[in-house]
Amino acid sequence: MVDALNQAVETAEAQTDASLPHVGSDGVSAPPSPSPATPAPEIKPANGAPAKTSSTGIPEPDRGGPLPPLDDALFPPCALNDRYLIYPSKALPDLNSPQALAYKAEDRREPGRPIFALICKPGLPIRTGLLKELRTQGIRGMLPMLDFGPLFWSPIDQTTIAIVFDRPLGGRMLQSTADRFTRITEYEISKVIFEPLSQAISELAVISYAHRAIRLDNLFYMDKERKNLVLGECLTSPPGFDQPAIYEPLNRAFAMPSGRGDGMIYDDMYALGILSLFVLQGNNPAARFSDDEMLSAKAEKGTYQAMCENERITASLIEPVRGLLADEEFERWNIEALDQWLNGQRKTPIQRRPATKPKAPFKFGARDHMTVRSIAQAFSKSVPEAIKIIRSGKLEHWLRTSIDAPEIADSLLEIMTIPKGHEASLDAADDVLVSKVCMRLDPHGPIRYKHFSFLPDGFGVAMAVEYLRKGNFQIPGEVLARDLIGFWAGVHEKKTVEISAIERSFISLRNFARINEMGYGMERCLYELNQTLPCQSPLLNKTYVDHIDDFLSAIDDIADHTDKRSRPMDKHIAAFIDTHFKYDVTPHLKALSDPHEETSLIGLLSLYALMQWRMKIPALYGLSSWLGGLLAPAIGTYHSRTTRRHIEQEIPALVRQGSLPELFDLIDNADRRTVDNSDFEAAQIAFAHAEVEIEGIVGEGIDQKKVALEAGERTTAMLAITLSMIATTVIIFATTM
Amino acid sequence: MARQQAQNTGQEELRRRGRSNLTWILLVLTCLVVLAGPTMVVLFLGMLPTVVALIIDRTKQKSTTFCVGSVNFIGVFPFIMTLWTDINTFDAAILTVSDIFNLLVMYSAAAFGWFLFLTMPPIISSFVIVLQQRKVAQLRGEQKDLIEEWGTEVASIVEMRKTAKQEQHMEHGVEGTGHHRGHRT
Known part of the structure; x- marks a missing residue:
């Protein structure tokens, strides 16, 4: 989507994502005149620093403020799935999500039911898989979702996803975490926070999803009495995308927001721990730290210690808070542990093993680092200095002497030893070496490369966001080409099933990326990793096609208002089809990539014909007309002009039928082609024979007059001989008779 | 050099065959003079x-x-x-x-x-010339029809032959030049 491309989703800095330009700022999706006032969505991923400075210090993502009102007449309500009317002129800014704007909605079947709709910002990958699950299955303790679907949203003149929810009558639990709020006491917290939220987390876990948007500003009361607390939505952005870094476990917090990965129930439990701490304390105990400092403190002391060392936590709550904030997943409380605690079964508090303190800190970037994890994070942010200090051997020395980790030091030496002749290779570039060193120092942290930091399960979303932001796949492509994920898999001492699966998956992605043909390349990797991402083809920039069943009809719809000289195909479309279409289209894509225009066109037609036939789509008038107009070079593959004329005359009739298989049969009929070829060969031979004859008469070096005179002489001689024979016979007869 | 040698051999052969023919003619004539003087x-x-x-x-x-x-x-x-x-x-x-x-x-x-x-x-040759011209026109017409139906690619075989011929000429030309150079040296 063109708009989406122009919408930078995040900055390259992992923790300092910038806001995006408004949709419509490029004019493509600008609101229709005369109203300039649009609910221009602004995609601003959550970042470590709170959007607003507050006395509580609790970070929250920016959800945008009230928008200028839109004229009812200019922007009439839009219907979602023929049931829900969504009013563009009736914004509900209090219910905005960081990546979606809220509007009043109405259920045609149940008028009066309090509902609202979130309009997603186009381009950002949303959690379609979870949306589909929630359509059929409600999650207790979570804002009930009623329906969703693509919707043409008139204020931005673009199709995007709208999601309808039951309206929380009690509103948001905290309108803003920036303001002081009444602390929830240790007696209330179980009932008010832990019970509903653990209910939601466990029900999501049953369907194999994690919420990944559990934070204080995402809690709502469903009833006016403000008793029934629920978790807000987590559907309008990638998992963890809007979470301030403090809510994320260390390994995910180190990654950029789009690269945090799908996560698991453990990540939700961690966020619940942070949330409960904020609720209990009424502020953020780590507010004095910057993000980097907060993460370093967490890495060095452990989350619980870093967050609570100067806080007074009620004794009865130390156990769950410590359990939920455990940095190691295997130590962290799961739902069962929390349930047991809620049921009154007390456990012995976890005694966290303090991190081994180094004999001396490691100085880098004007800071003293006490752990390899914080060193890795600091290295990733200043590669030139990092490579200098690595090459100087100081890090290796520190690893051997201060923390007694000779095995890490040895493997760093191995990484930095470049075989002779490979010094100038891309694999030996500083960025690659530092990235590998970071992986070795922090194997459980994200892969960090050129400010592109991600966990392997978040690579797909990170790549999608990077593409939306920059319009190219440069850095994700380099990540694949340098096989950094293969290296990441190698630094893990124990190769788990998950790591092996990731490794295999990336091997196939590398193979896709290497092939520079239609249906492959980085576009293919994008759709393979983001199965629910809508097709990003510029041709489909105003529509939303995330399912192959909708693809042909979408192309058919745009045919009437698209330049018919362009082809209804590009690398995104080819990759999208190859990823989602269940039948083998390799030969079609091969033909499509052919440098010869006619072969490529036949490949294009055959691909769409196959799709129409397999998907049993009755008629595609627009697409047939579009393709019919492009087929001149394909028709030109027939030698016979008569055949060409015949085909040209037949095309309009088939276009009127909207049948691509028949159009393909007309253009590339095997029998007709065989006859054409054999007739053409015969014509070539006939032409050559005629030429030989002509050459014999008037060819080079032949004196036509001389030849004719010789022929005349021969003829005269023959005549004379004949005459002589006749005369002789007559004389013999006359004499003898 | 080789071509000249071959030419000389051919002339020698012709001369030998001519002498042999004359012998036969004289022999037959002698017989005829004896039998039908x-x-x-x-x-x-x-x-x-x-x-x-x-x-x-x-x-x-x-x-x-x-x-x-x-x-x-x-x-x-x-x-x-x-x-x-x-x-x-x-x-x-x-x-x-x-x-x-x-x-x-x-x-x-x-x-x-x-x-x-x-x-x-001369009378017959003028007829022959007219006939030949008609034949050429007819063949050219057939070729034109073929081109109209099949495009200029139909002449590809002829074009290939012409190209091959030209290449051959070029090669001979180069050989000839080399031959002359060889003589000079």
Whole structure:
């Protein structure tokens, strides 16, 4: 989507994502005149620093403020799935999500039911898989979702996803975490926070999803009495995308927001721990730290210690808070542990093993680092200095002497030893070496490369966001080409099933990326990793096609208002089809990539014909007309002009039928082609024979007059001989008779 | 050098074959003179214009010889028939050829043969030229039809042949240049 491309989703800095330009700022999706006032969505991923400075210090993502009102007449309500009317002129800014704007909605079947709709910002990958699950299955303790679907949203003149929810009558639990709020006491917290939220987390876990948007500003009361607390939505952005870094476990917090990965129930439990701490304390105990400092403190002391060392936590709550904030997943409380605690079964508090303190800190970037994890994070942010200090051997020395980790030091030496002749290779570039060193120092942290930091399960979303932001796949492509994920898999001492699966998956992605043909390349990797991402083809920039069943009809719809000289195909479309279409289209894509225009066109037609036939789509008038107009070079593959004329005359009739298989049969009929070829060969031979004859008469070096005179002489001689024979016979007869 | 050697060998062969033919002709003529002397006398003296035509006709087809010879023979044959039906002796033969009127008949026939040969071929050749031009036009028309139906690619075989021919010429040219250079050195 063109708009989406122009919408930078995040900055390259992992923790300092910038806001995006408004949709419509490029004019493509600008609101229709005369109203300039649009609910221009602004995609601003959550970042470590709170959007607003507050006395509580609790970070929250920016959800945008009230928008200028839109004229009812200019922007009439839009219907979602023929049931829900969504009013563009009736914004509900209090219910905005960081990546979606809220509007009043109405259920045609149940008028009066309090509902609202979130309009997603186009381009950002949303959690379609979870949306589909929630359509059929409600999650207790979570804002009930009623329906969703693509919707043409008139204020931005673009199709995007709208999601309808039951309206929380009690509103948001905290309108803003920036303001002081009444602390929830240790007696209330179980009932008010832990019970509903653990209910939601466990029900999501049953369907194999994690919420990944559990934070204080995402809690709502469903009833006016403000008793029934629920978790807000987590559907309008990638998992963890809007979470301030403090809510994320260390390994995910180190990654950029789009690269945090799908996560698991453990990540939700961690966020619940942070949330409960904020609720209990009424502020953020780590507010004095910057993000980097907060993460370093967490890495060095452990989350619980870093967050609570100067806080007074009620004794009865130390156990769950410590359990939920455990940095190691295997130590962290799961739902069962929390349930047991809620049921009154007390456990012995976890005694966290303090991190081994180094004999001396490691100085880098004007800071003293006490752990390899914080060193890795600091290295990733200043590669030139990092490579200098690595090459100087100081890090290796520190690893051997201060923390007694000779095995890490040895493997760093191995990484930095470049075989002779490979010094100038891309694999030996500083960025690659530092990235590998970071992986070795922090194997459980994200892969960090050129400010592109991600966990392997978040690579797909990170790549999608990077593409939306920059319009190219440069850095994700380099990540694949340098096989950094293969290296990441190698630094893990124990190769788990998950790591092996990731490794295999990336091997196939590398193979896709290497092939520079239609249906492959980085576009293919994008759709393979983001199965629910809508097709990003510029041709489909105003529509939303995330399912192959909708693809042909979408192309058919745009045919009437698209330049018919362009082809209804590009690398995104080819990759999208190859990823989602269940039948083998390799030969079609091969033909499509052919440098010869006619072969490529036949490949294009055959691909769409196959799709129409397999998907049993009755008629595609627009697409047939579009393709019919492009087929001149394909028709030109027939030698016979008569055949060409015949085909040209037949095309309009088939276009009127909207049948691509028949159009393909007309253009590339095997029998007709065989006859054409054999007739053409015969014509070539006939032409050559005629030429030989002509050459014999008037060819080079032949004196036509001389030849004719010789022929005349021969003829005269023959005549004379004949005459002589006749005369002789007559004389013999006359004499003898 | 090789080509010149081959040429010389060919000429030698022709000369040898010519000598062999002459031997055979002389042998046959001797036999004929022995067996049919009077006829041979009339035939030889009556057909002298044909012998002249044979001598001056340097073409391979010998059309002049055949044309003059055939008509000349028509003039000579009645006298041979007279010899064969009346008295077939050398005296009768000498008598026949010594009669100026007889010779006039024979040589007039030869002259008619010459007349035929000089007048007919240009007439026939003009007809032939017209026919050939029509044939070429017809073939060109067929080729044009083929091009209209199949496009210029239909001439690809012809084009390929022409290209190959040109390449061959070029190669020969290069060889020739090399040959000359070789001579100089």
